[in-house]
Amino acid sequence: MERIGHRALRDRVMSADEAAALIRPGDTVGMSGFTGSGYPKAIPPALAARIDAAHAAGEAFRIKLWTGASTGPELDGALSRADAVEYRLPYNSDPVGREKINRGEIDYLDMHLSHVAPMVWEGFFGKLDVAVIEVTGIKEDGSLIPATSVGNNKTWIECADKVILEVNAWHDMRLEGMHDIYYGTALPPNRVPIPMTHADDRIGQTTFRCDPAKVAGIVLTDLPDRNTPFTPIDDGSRAIAGLIVDFLEHEVRMGRMGEGLLPLQSGVGNVANAVLDGLRKSRFEGMRAYTEVLQDGMLDLLDSGKLLSCSTTALSLSPEGAKRFWAGLDDYRDKVILRTTEISNHPEVIRRLGVISMNGMIEADIYGNINSTLVMGSRIMNGIGGSGDFARNAYLSFFVSPSTAKGGKISTIVPQASHVDHITQDVQVIVTEQGLADLRGLSPKKRAEAIIAKCAHPDYRDGLQDYYDRARAGAYGLQTPQLPSESLSWHQRFIETGDMRPG
Ligand code: 0RQ
Numbered sequence: 001m002e003r004i005g006h007r008a009l010r011d012r013v014m015s016a017d018e019a020a021a022l023i024r025p026g027d028t029v030g031m032s033g034f035t036g037s038g039y040p041k042a043i044p045p046a047l048a049a050r051i052d053a054a055h056a057a058g059e060a061f062r063i064k065l066w067t068g069a070s071t072g073p074e075l076d077g078a079l080s081r082a083d084a085v086e087y088r089l090p091y092n093s094d095p096v097g098r099e100k101i102n103r104g105e106i107d108y109l110d111m112h113l114s115h116v117a118p119m120v121w122e123g124f125f126g127k128l129d130v131a132v133i134e135v136t137g138i139k140e141d142g143s144l145i146p147a148t149s150v151g152n153n154k155t156w157i158e159c160a161d162k163v164i165l166e167v168n169a170w171h172d173m174r175l176e177g178m179h180d181i182y183y184g185t186a187l188p189p190n191r192v193p194i195p196m197t198h199a200d201d202r203i204g205q206t207t208f209r210c211d212p213a214k215v216a217g218i219v220l221t222d223l224p225d226r227n228t229p230f231t232p233i234d235d236g237s238r239a240i241a242g243l244i245v246d247f248l249e250h251e252v253r254m255g256r257m258g259e260g261l262l263p264l265q266s267g268v269g270n271v272a273n274a275v276l277d278g279l280r281k282s283r284f285e286g287m288r289a290y291t292e293v294l295q296d297g298m299l300d301l302l303d304s305g306k307l308l309s310c311s312t313t314a315l316s317l318s319p320e321g322a323k324r325f326w327a328g329l330d331d332y333r334d335k336v337i338l339r340t341t342e343i344s345n346h347p348e349v350i351r352r353l354g355v356i357s358m359n360g361m362i363e364a365d366i367y368g369n370i371n372s373t374l375v376m377g378s379r380i381m382n383g384i385g386g387s388g389d390f391a392r393n394a395y396l397s398f399f400v401s402p403s404t405a406k407g408g409k410i411s412t413i414v415p416q417a418s419h420v421d422h423i424t425q426d427v428q429v430i431v432t433e434q435g436l437a438d439l440r441g442l443s444p445k446k447r448a449e450a451i452i453a454k455c456a457h458p459d460y461r462d463g464l465q466d467y468y469d470r471a472r473a474g475a476y477g478l479q480t481p482q483l484p485s486e487s488l489s490w491h492q493r494f495i496e497t498g499d500m501r502p503g
Contacts, residue, residue, distance in 0.1 A: 003137040003167050004218065012218045019132075019164050019217040020046035025054070027129040028064040030120075030156030033071035034314035034341070035268060035293050036226030038149030040134045040166045042219050044075040048082035055083065062086035066120075066128070068151020068313070068341055069113060069292075069385060070094065072226035080106065089125075090116050091383040102379050110373060110383035113292070114345035117155040121187055130216075131160035135208075136171040138218075143207035146179045147171045148225055149314035150338050154181055157208050162216040169222040174329045179338045180204045196349050199263040199290040200309035200337060227319040230296055233274040236402045236433035240271055241278030243436040244358065244398060247429065248284070251396075260286035260308075265350075265390045266297070267359035268316060271400050273297040275358055280304050290355050292344050292386045294336065296321040302335055303328070311337045313344035345389035354395035359387040361399040363410075364455070365417040366448040366468060367480050368424035368439050370399050376491050377418030384421050392426045403432035403457035409499040411460035413451060415467045416487035430455050444480040445472070459501065463490075 004010050020043050023029060033039025047063075054061040064087040065079065076094035079085050085097070089109040092098060101108040111119075119125060133153050136145040146153065148171060157163055182204035184192065195203050233241075251257055261284055266272045276297025279287065289298060289310040296318050301307035315338075317325055325332060343349065350357075362371045362381060372387050374380055391397040399422070401412045412432065424447065430437045435454035439447050452464045471481035490500045 001220070003169065003173075005140040006138050006142045006212055009138055009142065009212055009215055009218060012215055013220060014217045016042035016046035016219050017050070019043045019219050020050050022162065022164060022216050023047055023063065023130055025059075025061040026063070028066065028127065029130045029132060030066045030128050030152065030160055031071070031075060031131075032068065032133040032147070032149065032151060032153045032156070033075060034068035034149035034151040035070050035316035036072050036228060037315045037317075038134050038147035038151070038225065039067070039071035039075045040132045041072065041074045041168070041223040042166055042221045043132050043164060045078045048078035048084055051079075051082045051084040066090070066116070066152070066156070068149060068153070070382065091385050093382040098380060098382075108380065110380065112345075112384060112388045113341050113386045114347065114389040117152050117340065117342040118185070118187070120152070120155050120159055127161075128156065128159045129161055131156035131163045132166070133157060133163065134166045134168050136175050137167060137173060138165070139207060142210055142212040142215075144210050145173075145176045145207055146181070146338065147175070150179060150181070150340050151313055152341055154208055154340050155342070157210050160214070163210060163214045164217045164219070165215060166219045166221050169220070170224050172326050172329055174333060177206050178333055178336055179206050181206070181208055181340060182343050183209070185342060194343065194346060194348055196343075197352065199288040199311050199353055202337065204339075224319075225315070225317075225322065227317055227322045229318045229320075230273055231270055233270065233277060237271045237274030238278070239433040240400050240431050241274045243431050244275055244400070245278045245282045247436055247438070248356075249282070259284055260288065262354045262356050262395050263288045263290035265289070265291040265355050265357045265394070266293075266295075267385070267387060268293055268295070269360045271360055271402075272358065275400070276301055280306060290344075290350070290353055292341065299324060302332065309335045309337065311339060311344065313339055313341045341386075345386045347389060347393040350390055350393040355390060355393070356396045356398070357390035357394035358398040358400060359391065361401045361412070363412045363414050363417055364399060364401070364427075364430050364451065365414050366451050366464060367444045368427045368430065368447045368451060369417045369420045370422035370427055371417040371419045372421040374419040376495055377488070388421060388426075391422050396428050397426060398429045398431060399427055400431045403434045403455060404459070408457070408459060409501070410494060411457060411464075411490065411500055413456040413460065413464060414490055415464065416482060418488060418491045432457075445478075463502070
């Protein structure tokens, strides 16, 4: 209760069941949460139980669910399991949710994360009924101390008819002061430049404004973030990291950036962590990050003293990383800045700062188009997340992946991508454990030659070269030679036989 500074709001403390009862069938609910941190952990399971009971009684009850990005099993897992979600945006990595989306049981809108807040404000998605937001505390004036992610919370609090809060004592009160909540965004034609010229500028305030009259309920919790363990760095990821560090060293030697590089953005996953580890062992000093997730590798970089600051919208740590974060909080407080996703992923800022963007991919085609989201063109993995926000606007945009998936049965370099998230114009460098293809300035055919030679796995290289040679000899046009009757045959073979390899 001492975390609720606003005296009158103390009367609104209630159980998770009572809070869940404030959500009605058909409501659009904006919940906090970004990559497994700062999501509500008590109300969603209570809501799932209520919806289970309604379904058992033959009543229809589903909600439309908006978040910052992925959440945790208590939220996406519980609600998906209860068939509680009719519509979901903008990003999901929960396995139960993924399965239901791929069975066609949840309508899923996978969108650029930086677009969510402005489009909600613009009214494109209709009315937001309820916001359910996890916070660290409530101040005397009713303003809210954010938790371990910011995501779209500012927008949910502003746009929703009513706000339900989870005040989570697991979050250290020393988080107060680390957030930078910018209130200067407006809608066209009234937009003004975002006053940020360095990755670690602070341009906003440390709390969310919140009208206490809108707070319909408060639930007290003490529950940890999802904190998924990372698997140890494997040889392939280490090879990718080494290639990227060598490439950046070359760029420094060419005078295209200094020893501190340019602000770094690193995606989610194990390859991304390995790259950060490679940078920690590199000779670069005085680096800064302008990213959307702070994972264990970023903590290591901060600890090494080589990374001076990290601007992000969320933490995404392992359980061990979370322990280290809390233990070192006094040191991290000045170095870590947590912003709204609208700003962490803002194209204007990314372009101005000259961010180096590094993201994972599902597959690349020989011309450098990237699929980040849909396996075999139709089965969602997670979503585009912030990769598009960064890739298009970056100073240098890298896409990385092992050259094969599923034990070698899938080549991640294919004749034609089965779905395209990032067009070839947004992709400068592709890296697999086989090699690095620097695509800057290359025409499509030169891109194909570089990608096949440098990035493809030996098991697939000859097949790709053979396809490309025949396409060059017989395609309808020779700008990007393709043979449409054959270009997706590798995917079709996998769907039919479970293996892209012929025979
Ligand atoms: O699945 O573990 O079941 O085998 O995809 O693949 O190689 O471990 O790589 O963790 O970096 O994820 C694109 C999914 C890569 C991720 C993607 C299977 C593979 C494995 C994971 P299994 P890896 P990663 C910032 C930026 C979009 C969002 C983004 C992603 C699993 O990077 O979601 O960039 N990116 N956000 O087996 C079939 C292929 C495959 C494949 C990989 N070609 N076919 N399966 N896999 N390639 C963060 C946010 O925006 C929040």
